[in-house]
Structures are given as structure tokens and as C-alpha cells.
Amino acid sequence: MVDDEPQILRAMRINLRARDYEVDVAADGGTALRAAAARPPDLVVLDLGLPDMEGAEVIRGLRGWTTVPIIVLSGRADSADKVAALDAGADDYVTKPFGVDELLARIRAVTRRIGATTDATPVVKVGAFTVDLSARTVDPPDGGGEVRLTPTEWHLLEILLRNPGKLVSQRQLLQDVWGPQYQTETNYLRQYMAQLRRKLEADPGHPRHLLTEPGMGYRFQP
Amino acid sequence: MVDDEPQILRAMRINLRARDYEVDVAADGGTALRAAAARPPDLVVLDLGLPDMEGAEVIRGLRGWTTVPIIVLSGRADSADKVAALDAGADDYVTKPFGVDELLARIRAVTRRIGATTDATPVVKVGAFTVDLSARTVDPPDGGGEVRLTPTEWHLLEILLRNPGKLVSQRQLLQDVWGPQYQTETNYLRQYMAQLRRKLEADPGHPRHLLTEPGMGYRFQP
DNA sequence: GCCGATCTTGACACTATCGCTACGAGTTAT
DNA sequence: ATAACTCGTAGCGATAGTGTCAAGATCGGC
Numbered sequence: 001m002v003d004d005e006p007q008i009l010r011a012m013r014i015n016l017r018a019r020d021y022e023v024d025v026a027a028d029g030g031t032a033l034r035a036a037a038a039r040p041p042d043l044v045v046l047d048l049g050l051p052d053m054e055g056a057e058v059i060r061g062l063r064g065w066t067t068v069p070i071i072v073l074s075g076r077a078d079s080a081d082k083v084a085a086l087d088a089g090a091d092d093y094v095t096k097p098f099g100v101d102e103l104l105a106r107i108r109a110v111t112r113r114i115g116a117t118t119d120a121t122p123v124v125k126v127g128a129f130t131v132d133l134s135a136r137t138v139d140p141p142d143g144g145g146e147v148r149l150t151p152t153e154w155h156l157l158e159i160l161l162r163n164p165g166k167l168v169s170q171r172q173l174l175q176d177v178w179g180p181q182y183q184t185e186t187n188y189l190r191q192y193m194a195q196l197r198r199k200l201e202a203d204p205g206h207p208r209h210l211l212t213e214p215g216m217g218y219r220f221q222p
Numbered sequence: 223m224v225d226d227e228p229q230i231l232r233a234m235r236i237n238l239r240a241r242d243y244e245v246d247v248a249a250d251g252g253t254a255l256r257a258a259a260a261r262p263p264d265l266v267v268l269d270l271g272l273p274d275m276e277g278a279e280v281i282r283g284l285r286g287w288t289t290v291p292i293i294v295l296s297g298r299a300d301s302a303d304k305v306a307a308l309d310a311g312a313d314d315y316v317t318k319p320f321g322v323d324e325l326l327a328r329i330r331a332v333t334r335r336i337g338a339t340t341d342a343t344p345v346v347k348v349g350a351f352t353v354d355l356s357a358r359t360v361d362p363p364d365g366g367g368e369v370r371l372t373p374t375e376w377h378l379l380e381i382l383l384r385n386p387g388k389l390v391s392q393r394q395l396l397q398d399v400w401g402p403q404y405q406t407e408t409n410y411l412r413q414y415m416a417q418l419r420r421k422l423e424a425d426p427g428h429p430r431h432l433l434t435e436p437g438m439g440y441r442f443q444p
Numbered sequence: 445g446c447c448g449a450t451c452t453t454g455a456c457a458c459t460a461t462c463g464c465t466a467c468g469a470g471t472t473a474t
Numbered sequence: 475a476t477a478a479c480t481c482g483t484a485g486c487g488a489t490a491g492t493g494t495c496a497a498g499a500t501c502g503g504c
Contacts, residue, residue, distance in 0.1 A: 083326075083327040086327040086328060086330065087331075090331065091335065092331070101301055102304050105308040105309055108308065109309075113335060151450085151451095165357055166356065166357040166358070167358035171242075175330065180326075180327075186491080187452095187453075187492095188451090190491090191494095193493090212491095214372070214490095214492070215372065215461080215490085215491065215492095216373050216376070372461060372462085374462075407464090409465085409481095410463080410464090413462095413464090413483090434482095436480065
């Protein structure tokens with residue numbers, strides 16, 4: 001739970017603890033990101049209007065490496081704020097003032113979704129490489145130095161790997177990685193798919209696992 | 223999209239269609255449940271306060287057999303209503319009046335989550351081939367090399383496969399695949415049906431599943 | 445305030461797919 | 475029996491889509 005007002009933090013913490021949730025708190029964005037990295041949470045409740053960072057920045061800071069559900073609290077009911085937060089990766093957006101029971105219900109709603117879908121296979125083999133989605137590591141076969149991927153490369157690869165064998169449309173990839181206003185910028189996809197293939201395919205010119213379906217999208221073939 | 227006010231239905235439908243969503247509408251709970259069963263949607267936007275059923279009843283009616291994402295719209299901001307709807311199985315709850323862009327952002331947020339986890343895989347057998355419409359794959363019987371189809375071929379095949387055993391008229395196929403101004407260009411159909419048969423029929427000269435109904439249209443025979 | 449890494453953006457061949465025309469075979473109507 | 479029609483097949487140029495290279499813009503760390 002991230003909020004800059006100590007009394008709200010206290011109140012929510014008590015409320016949540018009473019329902020048997022374990023609660024870690026942070027008062028600003030930087031602290032929150034470090035705490036989340038140190039002890040990955042199952043859910044983030046994030047108040048906007050933090051002293052040190054823009055709200056969308058915090059969300060992107062989390063989304064760069066985790067798919068943890070994020071519920072945003074905010075005093076601003078402005079539509080543009082909501083859209084920005086949701087498109088940055090938030091799962092829900094609650095406007096203050098809100099009832100505690102409503103927040104609890106929304107927490108149940110998002111965790112119900114996620115809990116049912118936590119498949120216990122965060123490690124995938126892409127050809128000879130071993131990709132660990134939760135640890136964010138890519139290991140080559142001979143145990144040598146590991147392959148480094150940029151945040152955008154991770155984001156793109158993760159979507160494909162979470163849909164093994166399935167075709168993922170260009171629109172969906174662009175929308176999930178870059179946002180809804182980039183749905184036609186297919187050159188981004190070409191650019192980053194090429195980089196992924198250079199790093200993960202034995203023969204980048206003839207990919208065997210990161211496949212193109214012309215005119216439709218891309219597919220990860222296990 | 224379920225709403226009892228025709229003008230809201232119309233407005234939303236236009237808005238969503240402009241974003242390339244396919245929209246089916248229903249004006250009451252019973253119609254909605256039947257329509258969802260007949261043609262399972264990828265997302266349900268449900269207005270509360272329907273004439274025939276309680277909102278939570280509709281949600282439970284859907285949740286009984288599908289995990290499709292449900293976004294609830296409501297004029298009532300009462301906390302108890304929100305909790306009831308969310309706990310009945312709704313994924314999000316938006317209070318009227320709301321901005322269209324906010325609803326669109328919430329639609330993106332829930333589909334972003336679900337898109338990766340939807341497991342209802344409708345697989346159809348065309349002779350010895352196994353066609354997975356959601357994964358966009360065609361597998362031959364011996365597990366060997368896979369069959370590749372172009373976007374137009376997929377589009378055409380999908381319409382036929384979604385109407386198993388039924389005759390689909392040439393006009394309808396042409397309109398759905400190429401657009402309303404191509405309703406008489408039957409040569410396109412001949413062209414692409416021949417390609418599909420070459421790829422999916424054991425003896426393309428004597429098709430057993432992709433059948434021609436002379437003068438009328440085509441039919442997929444399971 | 446500088447520097448390296450990462451993200452954008454533009455440009456250009458190359459290829460597969462598409463839209464379209466044409467023609468023979470089979471079928472139905474007259 | 476002949477004509478009119480529909481269907482299957484082949485072939486072609488045009489074009490949209492893709493892979494690739496390169497360079498500018500932006501961000502973050504030291």
C-alpha cells in the first residue's frame with residue numbers, strides 16, 4: 001500500500017490486517033519500488049499524487065518487471081488521469097472518497113482473476129535458452145554469461161511466452177506494450193522482434209520459435 | 223453490450239465499432255443470456271437496472287458457465303451495490319455518468335489481463351486436420367509440418383467453421399471478408415475456396431468438408 | 445554535465461499475398 | 475442439341491507487409 005498520508009496508511013493497514021491480509025506500506029514512489037523489488041507483493045494499492053514521482057511513472061516502474069495487480073486510488077476524478085493510469089498498466093482505478101468495503105470488493109475482484117490463473121511455470125525454454133519470467137533471466141545452454149534484455153524486449157517477449165503456440169495479433173502486442181494509441185506502429189514490432197531474434201534464435205534469419213504470421217501477428221512456438 | 227436504453231446502446235455501439243470491436247447488443251437480461259450462450263462474447267458490458275432481471279442475477283447467470291470479463295455500468299453509486307456486483311463476479315464497476323474514453327480504457331485493462339489467460343479453445347476438425355481458431359493454427363494428423371494460411375484464407379475459413387453444417391451464401395461471405403461493395407465478385411470466392419481445399423482437403427478435386435452448393439454458396443461439413 | 449544504453453523514427457529492398465483477368469469443364473435451361 | 479450459366483484452375487502485375495540498416499532523440503547513471 002502506497003500513500004503519502006500516514007493516517008490513511010494506518011487506517012487501511014488496520015482494516016486490511018483485520019481481514020488477514022499482510023500489508024507492507026510505503027510513503028513515496030521510490031520507497032515503494034524498492035520495497036516491491038525486495039519483497040514482491042501479491043497486490044499493490046497505489047495512491048496517486050505522491051511527493052516524489054508521477055503516478056504513471058510508478059506504474060511503469062512496476063510493470064517493467066512484474067505483472068502484479070495494481071489498484072490505483074486518486075482524488076482526481078478527471079477522465080484523462082484514469083485513462084493514463086489504466087493504460088500505463090493499472091488494473092483498477094478508484095476515486096476518493098471511497099468506501100472501505102468497495103475497495104475490499106475490488107481487491108477481491110482482481111485477486112479472484114489472478115489467483116485462478118497463476119500457472120506455476122514461470123520458466124520457459126526458447127530453443128536452447130532458458131527464460132525465467134519471474135526472475136527475469138535468460139540463460140544460454142552452456143552456463144556461460146546470461147543474455148540481457150531491455151524492459152521493452154521483456155514486455156514483448158513475456159506476452160508471447162504467456163501464449164505458447166498461440167497467435168498474438170499485432171494490435172494486441174502494440175496496445176499492451178506501447179499503449180492504445182500505437183496500434184498501427186508496426187515498425188516498432190519489427191524492430192523489437194528482430195532484436196529478440198538476434199538474442200534468442202540460433203539463426204535470426206530463419207527463426208524457429210519467434211515466428212511471424214504475415215498480416216496477422218507473431219507467435220511463440222515452443 | 224446490455225442496456226435497456228436504445229439511444230445509449232446505439233451510441234456505444236457506434237463508438238466501439240469505430241475502434242474495431244464487434245458489438246452484439248441486448249436490451250434485457252434474458253435476451254442477453256440467450257445471446258451470450260448462442261455466440262459467446264469476449265467481453266460483456268452490463269448496465270444494471272434492467273427491466274426483467276436483477277443485475278446480480280444476470281452476472282450469476284453468466285458466471286455459471288463462462289469466465290468472460292464483465293464490466294458493470296450503473297447509475298447507483300451506492301457502495302453496497304458495487305460490492306454485490308463485484309462479489310457476484312463482475313470484474314469492474316463504472317458509475318454513470320462516465321466518459322467514453324474511461325470505459326474504453328477499462329475495457330482495455332480487463333482484456334489485457336484476460337487475453338493472456340483465456341483457455342476456451344474452440345478446436346474444429348476438418349477431415350484429418352485440426353483447426354484452432356483462437357490460436358490460428360492448423361495441425362496435420364501426423365504431427366509433422368504445420369499448414370499455413372493467409373489472413374484472407376483464415377477469414378473465409380472462420381466464417382464457414384463458425385456455421386458448421388449450415389449453408390453460407392456467397393453474398394454473406396463476400397460481404398464479411400471483402401466488404402459490401404464486393405458482393406458480386408464470386409470469382410474471389412472460387413479463388414480462395416480452391417486454395418483452402420488444396421491445403422485442407424485430402425482430395426481437393428472432390429472435397430468432403432468444404433462443399434459447394436451450386437448457385438447458392440458454400441458449406442462446411444464436419 | 446557528460447556518456448552509454450535504450451527507445452524512437454525513417455528509409456529501402458525483397459517477398460508473399462492480393463486483386464483481377466482469362467479460359468476450359470461441367471451443369472442446367474431452353 | 476445447343477446455349478447460357480456457374481464453377482474450378484492457372485497466371486499475372488501491383489502492392490502491402492516484412493526484415494534490415496542506420497541515425498536521431500531520450501533517458502538514466504556516474
